[in-house]
Amino acid sequence: METNKPRRTADQTIRALIQHSHRGPKDLAVATGHRRPTPGPGDYLIRVGAAGVNFADVMQTHGTYAGGPRAPYVAGFEAAGEIVGIGADVESPLPLGTHVIGTGPGSFAQYMTMPAAGVLPVPTGWSDAEALGMVLNWTTALAALKPLGGIETGDAVLVHAAAGGVGQAAVRLARHYGARVIATASPAKHAAVEALGADEVLDGRHPGLVAEITRLTGGAGVDLVLESVGKATFAASLAVAKPFTGRIVVFGAASGDAAVTTHDLVFTHHAAIKGLHIGALAREAPSVYRSLLTEIEALVADGVYPPGTPQVHPLVEGPKVLRQLEAGTTRGKHALDPWR
Ligand SMILES: NC(=O)c1ccc[n+]([C@@H]2O[C@H](COP(=O)([O-])OP(=O)(O)OC[C@H]3O[C@@H](n4cnc5c(N)ncnc54)[C@H](OP(=O)(O)O)[C@@H]3O)[C@@H](O)[C@H]2O)c1
Structure with a gap:
C-alpha cells in the first residue's frame, strides 16, 4: 500500500487561509507558501475539493471555540476531497482516489489531513461541494x-x-x-x-x-x-x-x-x-455517532437527503464569507474552493 505519498503534485507548498490573531475574520489571509501537511497515524491526506464554512469557524477566529486552534493556524475544519495519502494504522483504508467528506484541522487549504475513522465516502454522482454538510x-x-x-x-x-x-x-x-x-x-x-x-x-x-x-x-x-x-x-x-x-x-x-x-x-x-x-458525541458515544452516519447514508440512498447546493467562493473570499456569517446575513451552506 502506498503511504504518505500524495499524488498529483511534487510541490510541498500549498495555498491556505491562515488566521493570524484572535481578532476575528479580519486577520484571516491567504498564504501561498504554506507547508503541505503529512498524514499521521489513523489519518488520510486529502486533496481538498471544497471546504465547508461553519459558524464554528467564526468563533475560532475570535479564540472563543472551546478546544479550538490557537493563532496562527490554518483555518477551516470541514472538507470533501480525494484521498491522496494514507497514514499508518488506518484500519481497512479506502482506496487512494476515493472522494470522502469529513473533518480535520486546516480545511481552508489545498491539502489537509482527516482522521480516517470519521469520514464518509462522497455519495456516487455527487460532487465534493454537494457532499458538504453530511458529517456536520x-x-x-x-x-x-x-x-x-x-x-x-x-x-x-x-x-x-x-x-x-x-x-x-x-x-x-x-x-x-x-x-x-x-x-x-x-x-x-x-x-x-x-x-x-x-x-x-x-x-x-x-x-x-x-x-x-x-x-x-x-x-x-x-x-x-x-x-x-x-x-x-x-x-x-x-x-x-x-x-x-x-x-x-x-x-x-x-x-x-x-x-x-x-x-x-x-x-x-x-x-x-x-x-x-x-x-x-463522536468521541464519548461512538456507537451513537456511527448510527447517525449510517442513518445519514440511508437518507441519501432514499433520496430524503438530496445533494447540497452550497454557494462556493474562491479561497480569497473566505474572510468576507466569515464576516457575513458572523453578521447573520448568510443563508444556507457556504463553501470555499482552495484551487480558485
Ligand atoms: N454543537 C455542535 O456540534 C454544532 C455543530 C454545528 C453547528 N453548531 C451551531 O449551530 C448553529 C448554526 O451553525 P451554522 O454553521 O449552520 O450557521 P448558520 O445557522 O448558517 O448561521 C448562524 C445563524 O444564526 C442566526 N443568528 C441569530 N442571531 C445571531 C447573531 N446575533 N449573530 C449571528 N447570527 C445570528 C442567523 O440566522 P437568522 O438571521 O435567520 O436569525 C445566522 O444566519 C451555530 O450556533 C453553530 O455554532 C453546533
Missing part, C-alpha cells in the same frame, strides 16, 4: 432531533436559525420524521425556509414570538426545541417548551450565551435541557 450539519441536526430530542410523529418542533446550514437540514429532517415544524429566521430568509416545508416561519427576534408560538400550538407549547441562537431566543425557548414532556437541545449560541438557574428549573421551566456537541 446533517449529523448535528439528526443528533438533536433523534437520539437527544426523541422526535416522534406529530411532535411540534421549534427550529431556530432555520435558514442556516444546520437549520435547513433540521427542517427537512423534522418534516421527514412527521413533525410539525415551527421555524424562526430573519424575515428576509423566510421564503427559503418555507420552501423547505416548514409549517410556520416566524421572526426569532420579534418581541411577540412566545405569544405567537403559544397561539399556534393552542396554548400547549412545543415538544422539542432546537436551540442554536442562545441569548436572543433562549428565554422564548424555555417559555414555549411543554412542561415535563418538552425537550430543548442546545447546540449553539450564535447571538451570545444565555443562562438558566437551578431556581428557574425548580419553579418555572420544567422542560428537559440537553447539550450537544457533535465532536464530543
Whole structure:
C-alpha cells in the first residue's frame, strides 16, 4: 500500500487561509507558501475539493471555540476531497482516489489531513461541494432531533436559525420524521425556509414570538426545541417548551450565551435541557455517532437527503464569507474552493 505519498503534485507548498490573531475574520489571509501537511497515524491526506464554512469557524477566529486552534493556524475544519495519502494504522483504508467528506484541522487549504475513522465516502454522482454538510450539519441536526430530542410523529418542533446550514437540514429532517415544524429566521430568509416545508416561519427576534408560538400550538407549547441562537431566543425557548414532556437541545449560541438557574428549573421551566456537541458525541458515544452516519447514508440512498447546493467562493473570499456569517446575513451552506 502506498503511504504518505500524495499524488498529483511534487510541490510541498500549498495555498491556505491562515488566521493570524484572535481578532476575528479580519486577520484571516491567504498564504501561498504554506507547508503541505503529512498524514499521521489513523489519518488520510486529502486533496481538498471544497471546504465547508461553519459558524464554528467564526468563533475560532475570535479564540472563543472551546478546544479550538490557537493563532496562527490554518483555518477551516470541514472538507470533501480525494484521498491522496494514507497514514499508518488506518484500519481497512479506502482506496487512494476515493472522494470522502469529513473533518480535520486546516480545511481552508489545498491539502489537509482527516482522521480516517470519521469520514464518509462522497455519495456516487455527487460532487465534493454537494457532499458538504453530511458529517456536520446533517449529523448535528439528526443528533438533536433523534437520539437527544426523541422526535416522534406529530411532535411540534421549534427550529431556530432555520435558514442556516444546520437549520435547513433540521427542517427537512423534522418534516421527514412527521413533525410539525415551527421555524424562526430573519424575515428576509423566510421564503427559503418555507420552501423547505416548514409549517410556520416566524421572526426569532420579534418581541411577540412566545405569544405567537403559544397561539399556534393552542396554548400547549412545543415538544422539542432546537436551540442554536442562545441569548436572543433562549428565554422564548424555555417559555414555549411543554412542561415535563418538552425537550430543548442546545447546540449553539450564535447571538451570545444565555443562562438558566437551578431556581428557574425548580419553579418555572420544567422542560428537559440537553447539550450537544457533535465532536464530543463522536468521541464519548461512538456507537451513537456511527448510527447517525449510517442513518445519514440511508437518507441519501432514499433520496430524503438530496445533494447540497452550497454557494462556493474562491479561497480569497473566505474572510468576507466569515464576516457575513458572523453578521447573520448568510443563508444556507457556504463553501470555499482552495484551487480558485
Ligand atoms: N454543537 C455542535 O456540534 C454544532 C455543530 C454545528 C453547528 N453548531 C451551531 O449551530 C448553529 C448554526 O451553525 P451554522 O454553521 O449552520 O450557521 P448558520 O445557522 O448558517 O448561521 C448562524 C445563524 O444564526 C442566526 N443568528 C441569530 N442571531 C445571531 C447573531 N446575533 N449573530 C449571528 N447570527 C445570528 C442567523 O440566522 P437568522 O438571521 O435567520 O436569525 C445566522 O444566519 C451555530 O450556533 C453553530 O455554532 C453546533
